[in-house]
Amino acid sequence: MYENQTYSAILQRMLERVPGDVDKREGSIIYDALAPAAAELAEVYSQLDVQLDLTFADTSSGEFLRRRALDYGVKWQEATRASRLGLFFDANNAPMAVQLGARFSLRDRNYKVKTQLSPGRYVLECETAGTAGNSDFGALLPIDYINGLARAELADVLIPGEDDETDDSLRARLLTQVQSPGTSGNKADYVKWALSVAGVGGVQVEPLWDGPGTVRVVLIDSEKLPASVQLVDSVQNFISPELGMGEGVAPIGAEVTVAPAEGVALRVTAKLVLDGSKPLGTVKEHFTRVMTDYLRSIAFTVDPSPKYVRIGSLLLDTPGVIDFTNLLVNGNATNVAIASSQVAVLNEVSLHE
Structure with missing residues (x-):
């Protein structure tokens, strides 16, 4: 907003206010008197630009973003122990x-x-x-x-233990709170409640899953894997320790069942053509890592099904790989269908020359 308020622009405006019969050349008395003030004003405008960005959630960061989030009841999450x-x-x-x-x-x-x-x-x-x-x-x-x-x-x-929450994660939670506010136990409330428990990395809410008044909350952990029994119990005790009694944060009458996501094991096999720069073991290790990251990125999203073409692209982008044949995912050359309450888990990678 203040990017045009540079030292030169400010100094020029100040000099224009000086009568024309006064020497205003660089090194003159009036020039040397105005230059330091122009430099300080340019710095002030620069700081104003920074402060303006810190005012709004989409451009704020650090402590200022955390304070902004607290205005809406969203608390920054510190690192937790595994x-x-x-x-x-x-x-x-x-x-x-x-x-x-x-x-x-x-x-x-x-x-x-x-x-x-x-x-x-x-x-x-x-x-x-x-x-x-x-x-x-x-x-x-x-x-x-x-x-x-x-x-x-x-x-x-x-x-799972979690690192200090990033600005992007906090900003996303803040925008969700503002744009999709919880109201008396709607779906947004259950998502917010579950995500507030340390270790939860994703939530799916299934209203009326077993009849009127029932709600099922399906979880993955922060590693994007099916939640453990201990994590499920923690969320269950926080939201609704006794079905329908309103003892947790869930409203009276809501029969809430918290469950882990169903893990769908993936087995990836392929025959590789290598360029000789990397041994097969290193190629497999790299592909396993990027494949795991890919599955994490799509877990509990709108389309959680791993794409066959995408897996092939990851394999072809692996250092040391020239080409491949006979790429199969769970024995087929097709996408793997993943339901909303499921999560794909890499179980085996079998690569050979």
Whole structure:
């Protein structure tokens, strides 16, 4: 808005106000007197332009966007810690009990035992907030000695950890709140309620799914995979711990059932022609990564079905690949149909020369 208010433009306007019989050349007294003021005014206009952008949600960022969102009850989400499945065994390979609060380490991160699920199976919480806690798997080392413990393993991601919310994510939630406001338990309300629980990455709401007064809320986690039992329980307890009783945020009379999305396993096979710059293992690793990212990008969207042509494009764009033949997805050279309550999950990649 103030992009034309440059130092030169401001100084020229100021000099034009000086009578013509006064020396206004560069280096003159009046020129040297006005130049510093023109420079300061140009800086003020520049800051005004920045402040104007920070006023509106579509151009705001950082702290200012968070404060703007709070005006509408949308709170910025800080990083959360991952909840993981821990498995513990004694010398006879039998499940064994460990003390709540016991700490274990794996690579650069530590994990604390929070609750017991069943004999030898516990919920562990990563002490490092963010998505870093989702990536490690394998043998755990006890930080303090535990008598009788022979083996400890870090297994499934129960509730994924999330990094600090990005400006784009917060802006999207804010615009959803403003443009599609919740009103007394409509679909927008259920989406908002579910997404407010840490670890939820997508929501589908099915009204009247089992008759009048029933609502089904289908979830994927922040990794775009079917939600775990623990995540489903967290959302269920927040929205409606007792069906129809209004004990959660859902209105009285609404029988709310929270469920995980159904995972549809994908198996991708193809014969490759390589250029020799990359070994087959590296090609497979790269393709697996971009394929996983593609499936995440379409999960719970308007069209969640993986496209055969798109998969072929990803394979052809993989470094080291010249061409391919016999590309099959779940045994067919067609798109894979995914329903609204389902999510595609890459199960196997089989590439060969």
